[in-house]
Amino acid sequence: MTKPLSQQLADLSGRAKHAEDAFGAAQKEAHDKIETRKQQARAAATTAVEKVNQEVKSAGDNAARDWSTVKAKIAADMNALKANVAEAKHKHDVKHAESHADRLEWEAGFAIDYAIASIEQASLAVLNAIDGRAQAEQAKQR
């Protein structure tokens, strides 16, 4: 994970605020400006979704690497068990708790990126709806 969770949550919060501002502004704007906003929203949504896709792919790679590491650690733990059962049990518990926390933190980072991608997609959908309604209204007035 490249950023701490608190920073990622701040990013998510910022995206929510940005989307809210864009919806408010789009309601008052002319078609060409809405079109520019839609292009920006589309680009942001594409980037966010690509990032999530990349994370899904890298999760597969990480799982393979982690598996080799886990196998090596199991062998080491077996030796430790022979030497001192109580000490090895403690190490195993700590290791398990740490890897569990690592996994959940990674999942949280992924969930935040997924939420950001969802907000970007929803932003684009709202701008499309505003634009679609404006076009229908224009046709009605002619």
Next chain:
Amino acid sequence: MGQRIDQFCEKLRQKLTIADSGLDGLKAKIEANTTQAAQDVQSHLERVQIRIEQGRSKVSAAQADIRDWADQRKAATKANIADWKAKHDVARLEGRADGAERYAAASIDVAVAAIDEAEQASLEGWLARVDADAAQRK
């Protein structure tokens, strides 16, 4: 601008504001890292889990709306839309706008649910790290 879109944007604004302030509060709790933090985070997590469970049927319905829209969108090509505009086919253009609004509403429901899921995952990650740190200190 249609009244429906005004109401719809207001609904979005409210939802996003609530999500925004909730995330700010969560961030402050994590950064403060006080002795009470773990208990506060656990309570917050339980509230988020209840919210996720309560919203599950709504999210399923939203996902079905999104699938419907994807099918409708295939039918409404750029050429078709240009033709409807040229012929002032208000009925079709309004039908398309109605569909786009339903899709936008569904997308927002999915996004809000994703924010709840992200909040839940962050809280679980934070609590797991607290447990791991405590195990190391023993």
